[in-house]
Amino acid sequence: MPKKDESQRDTSKASQSAAGNDAILVAIANHGAELSKITTLVDGLKKSVEGRLDVIDATLTSLQKKYHESERRFEDVDEAMSANDSRLATLEASCKELQVANTLLKAKVNDLEGRSHRLNVRIVGVKEGDEKGNPTDFVVKLLPELLGHENFSRPIKIDRVHRSLRPKPQPNERPRVIIAKVHNDRDVFDILRLSRQRSPLLYRGDRVSIFPDYTAEVSVQRQAFAGVRKRLTDAGAKCSLRFPAKLQVEYNNTSKTFMSPEEAARFADSLGSANE
Structure with missing residues (x-):
């Protein structure tokens, strides 16, 4: 009996051991399936990450290229700005020289214009039309009449005469100024001196004045x-x-x-x- 019982116990243990091994094999098989899934998932993640890394690498390469292009452009801009600064300095220097030259030329022009007026006299107050189409002869006769024939031993030589360059006034408006260019500067001096001494001057009942003919600036x-x-x-x-x-x-x-x-x-x- 004892041997039989031991035999049964051995059989039971063997059965239990086989069942345990089967469970272990099943568990291992299940874990293998899980590991296979994990491996597949890892492989998928790896491929995804590698793909993204490739995209990132391409993006970085593109950004580096753009950076280098921008850097070259900035260098070009910097060179252009330096060149422009040099040109600007040259232009400023030239502008200052031109300003100085323009000031000198303006002064010379004003002096020449002023001197060209020095032989002119302005006669104010003579009615329009009194010169009757011959202003030069009219002024040659008018000046001695206003200033005294005794003060002129010879006729005054007048180069040209004209009215001021503005529209002809209406009969009730002030007449235009007569501008006469006298040939001799001594006659100009005498005309202006006598006009001050004999003021007021009258011509046909109207007051007449004689002034130097200066430019606006003078x-x-x-x-x-x-x-x-x-x-x-x-x-x-x-x-x-x-x-x-x-x-x-x-x-x-x-x-x-x-x-x-x-x-x-x-x-x-x-x-x-x-x-x-």
């Missing part, structure tokens, strides 16, 4: 001395304007010439301080 320059000229005259100085715009002042037997109103004003201030 007129402005001379007008700038008006205020200080009055101050100096009131202080007892004798003042006169020289062409184009220089103030000559005689005071206490001394003579001074001022090129600007500011210089003359400082002299007038000194006279005021000396009189206090």
Whole structure:
């Protein structure tokens, strides 16, 4: 009996051992399937990652290429800016030279224009049409009539005469100025001197005035001395304007010439301080 029982126990153990082995094999088989799935998943992830890495590599390569292109462009722009800076400096220097030259040329032109007017006189107040189509002969006869025939030992030589260049006025409007170019500068001096001495001048009952013919710029320059000229005259100085715009002042037997109103004003201030 005991041997039989032992035999049964061995058989039972063998059966249990076989069942356990089968379970283990089943478990191993299941784990193998899971491992296969994991391996497949890992392979898929690996391929996906590799594909994405390839895309990233391509993108980085493209970005590097664009970066290098941008860098070259920036270098080109920097070179162009440096070249432009040099050109700008050259242009600025040229512009300054041109400004200086333009100032000198403008001064020369103004001087030439002013000197071309020095032999002109402006006659104001003569009615339109009094010259009857021959303005030059009219002015040759008009000046001695206004200033006195006895003051002219010979006829005044007039080169040309014209009315100011503006539309002809209506009968009730002021007549245009007559501008006459006198041939001799001495005659111009005498005409202007006599016109001041014999003022007021009358022609056919109308008042007539004779003035120098200055350019607009010279007129402005001379007008700038008006205020200080009055101050100096009131202080007892004798003042006169020289062409184009220089103030000559005689005071206490001394003579001074001022090129600007500011210089003359400082002299007038000194006279005021000396009189206090």
